Amino acid sequence: xxxxxTVAEGFEPVRDAFVRNFEVLGDRGAAVAVYRDGHRxxxxxxxxxxxxxxxxxxxxxxxxxxxxxxxxxGVTAAVVLLLHQRGLLDLDAPVGEYWPEFKxxxxxxxxxxxxxxxxxGLPVLDSPLxxxxxxxxxxGAEAVARQAPVWEPGADHxxxxxxxxxxxxxxxxxVTGRGIGDWIAEEITGPLGSDLWIGLPAExxxxxxxxxxxxxxxxxxxxxxxxxxxxxPGNAGGLRSRPKRSIAEAYxxxxxxxxxxxxxxxxxxxxxxxxxxAAALPATNGIATADGxxxxxxSLIGEVDGGPRLFTPGTLAAARAEESAGPDRVLVIKTRFxxxxxxxxxxxxxxDTGSFGHPGRGGSLGFADPExxxxxxxxxxxxxxxxxxxxRAQALVRGVRAALAA
Numbered sequence: 492x493x494x495x496x497t498v499a500e501g502f503e504p505v506r507d508a509f510v511r512n513f514e515v516l517g518d519r520g521a522a523v524a525v526y527r528d529g530h531r532x533x534x535x536x537x538x539x540x541x542x543x544x545x546x547x548x549x550x551x552x553x554x555x556x557x558x559x560x561x562x563x564x565g566v567t568a569a570v571v572l573l574l575h576q577r578g579l580l581d582l583d584a585p586v587g588e589y590w591p592e593f594k595x596x597x598x599x600x601x602x603x604x605x606x607x608x609x610x611x612g613l614p615v616l617d618s619p620l621x622x623x624x625x626x627x628x629x630x631g632a633e634a635v636a637r638q639a640p641v642w643e644p645g646a647d648h649x650x651x652x653x654x655x656x657x658x659x660x661x662x663x664x665x666v667t668g669r670g671i672g673d674w675i676a677e678e679i680t681g682p683l684g685s686d687l688w689i690g691l692p693a694e695x696x697x698x699x700x701x702x703x704x705x706x707x708x709x710x711x712x713x714x715x716x717x718x719x720x721x722x723x724p725g726n727a728g729g730l731r732s733r734p735k736r737s738i739a740e741a742y743x744x745x746x747x748x749x750x751x752x753x754x755x756x757x758x759x760x761x762x763x764x765x766x767x768x769a770a771a772l773p774a775t776n777g778i779a780t781a782d783g784x785x786x787x788x789x790s791l792i793g794e795v796d797g798g799p800r801l802f803t804p805g806t807l808a809a810a811r812a813e814e815s816a817g818p819d820r821v822l823v824i825k826t827r828f829x830x831x832x833x834x835x836x837x838x839x840x841x842x843d844t845g846s847f848g849h850p851g852r853g854g855s856l857g858f859a860d861p862e863x864x865x866x867x868x869x870x871x872x873x874x875x876x877x878x879x880x881x882x883r884a885q886a887l888v889r890g891v892r893a894a895l896a897a
Contacts, residue, residue, distance in 0.1 A: 492537055496522075496553070499532035501897060505890035509535050512883040517705045520544065520551040521871040522781035523887050526789035528864040529796060533891075534782060540700035542872040549700075556686055556698045556780045557870045558762050560851030561652070563689060563777030565858075566787060567659050568607060568810070568831020568849075569679065569801065570671055575603075576806045580666050582607070582830070586658070589665045590632075596639035605644050606651075606658045607831040608814040612640030613658065614651045614821050615751040622760035626770045628670065631657030641748065642820065648828065649748060649820030652852075653755040656774025659831075663773075672771040683790050683798060686783035690771035699778055701763050704853075705873030738823045752821045784868035788848065788859040792866065807861065811847035822878065839879045841867075842892055853877060856884040863895055 492513045498506045505525065512518040520538030524531065540549040574580040580589070582604045587594035593601070598613075605611040616634050624630045635657045642649070651658070663671045672690030680687045691699065741749035753759075760767045768778060779787075789795045791802045791810075802810065815828040819838075827834040832847040839850050841858045842865060848858020853874025859866045869884045 494535055494537045496535040497533075498535065499527075502533050502891070502894040504893040504897075505533050505887055506535060508886040508890035509537070512886060513537060516883045516886070517873065517875075518871060518883055519705060519873045520555070520557075520700060521869065521873070521883070522551065522555065523869045524781040524785035524867075525891060526785050526795070526866040529789055529793045531782065531785075536781070538872075540872070542701055542703040542705065544700075551700070551872075553782075554686065554698055554780060555700060556688075556695070556778050556783070557700060557855070557872050558702055558768065559777050559779050559784065559855040559857070559870055560775055560853060560874075562779075562784065562849050562851035562855040562857045562868075562870075563772075564655060564774055565832055565849035566675065566679075566687065566689065566777055566784075567656065567671065567773040569787075569791060570663055570674055571603070571607060571659055572806050572810055572830060573678070573801065574663065574666055576803055580662070586611075586662065590636070590661055592633075592636045593661075595636055598640060598644065601640070601644040603662065604814070604830070606655070606662070608828050609648045609651050609655070609819075609821075610645050610815055611651065611658065612642040612644045612647075612649075613638055613654050614649050614748060614755075615641060616654065616755045619755050619757040622756060622758065622764075622767070625756050625760060625772060626766055628657070628660055628664075628771055631772075632661035632664075635661075647820055648815035648817075648826070650752065650822045650826065651774070652752045652821065653772075653774050654752075656772045660771065660773045670771055671773050679787065679790075679801065680783070683786060683795065685779075685786045685790075687777065687779040687787055689773055689777045691768040691778050693769065695778075696765060696768070699768065700872050702872045702874060703763075705875060741823045748821050749823060779868070779870060781868045781870045784855075784857040784870065785866045787866075788857055788868065789866035792859045792861045793864065811845060811861075824879070826879070833879070840885060841888060842895075850879050850881065850884065852879075854881045854883060856881065856888075865891060865895070867891060 522536035525533035819826040827836040835841040835846040842860040846860040854871040857868040
């Protein structure tokens with residue numbers, strides 16, 4: 492495997508894991524980036540730009556970007572927290588204070604905090620949207636405003652796989668008057684110099700490869716990606732890849748909250764469609780380079796190349812303080828959430844207990860670990876069946892952990 496890029500001395504275990512992802516775990520095209528104390532220490536890429544590429548196809552290059560699915564949620568969460576940090580949004584205010592139409596159907600007591608912590612009781616839509624309807628962010632906002640909660644808001648938690656984007660996106664629009672993609676470009680990624688978008692600009696479309704489903708060459712199986720919590724090696728991916736029966740049944744049952752949450756858009760859009768990529772879906776369709784996503788996380792916890800730190804110490808502490816934990820009513824497995832971020836745990840192991848970030852269904856991952864100064868991102872064009880902890884991303888995380896322990 493021809494791997495391009497650089498690795499700082501001592502972080503060779505990350506490169507070794509990256510090579511093995513192609514040789515054993517079925518990666519077709521991917522990149523990984525790691526920052527430490529605001530400086531890039533790992534920047535690797537390999538394979539083809541398109542998941543269905545051949546040896547003669549366009550190679551993955553340093554500037555190649557890919558859709559990162561739910562890893563988008565970590566970027567979206569930062570917008571809401573930054574608005575709170577600036578005094579423009581109260582996390583403990585009812586959503587309806589900013590968005591009056593949202594009060595319908597018994598949602599008067601849904602708080603902004605509930606939205607970020609997956610406690611709003613709104614993971615599903617009784618009337619799912621079509622792919623065409625999702626291109627207009629107002630249609631999604633109108634749909635969740637009409638929707639009645641499926642549990643008492645604040646009483647429990649369950650992953651808002653798709654509705655999270657419409658909830659947060661409309662809050663940002665109501666508070667700022669701007670679409671969330673524009674706000675991110677103007678307030679975060681533009682000043683930071685980070686290649687990351689929610690709503691891909693037309694001039695950047697040529698950098699993005701085709702994505703699709705892949706399976707492991709190792710024959711270890713696929714599933715929900717439930718993890719060990721510490722990244723301890725077990726099978727080839729270091730994680731249990733086959734789902735428990737209860738989890739598999741939840742995904743198979745059309746009436747379960749699990750199935751319905753992921754079917755809030757039916758059928759799910761073609762992620763290679765230029766119109767889908769150009770739209771702004773703050774839960775699912777962010778597009779980034781590995782370096783762009785890692786650089787974003789690095790900026791949350793410290794200065795990056797001399798630039799300003801985004802989160803104050805208070806905002807950082809709030810972002811990674813546990814707000815929801817235990818059996819997830821949608822994902823079925825146990826999950827932990829802070830304010831918009833999935834926290835280190837069995838569902839999505841990062842470096843250590845203080846790490847916070849967000850995985851993307853099928854592979855991608857971005858997170859930060861303030862104690863070690865590490866910011867990490869992995870992006871791929873090949874999606875597996877994993878939901879929260881992909882074996883390829885986890886192998887790379889173990890590589891970082893090994894380097895830090897050496």
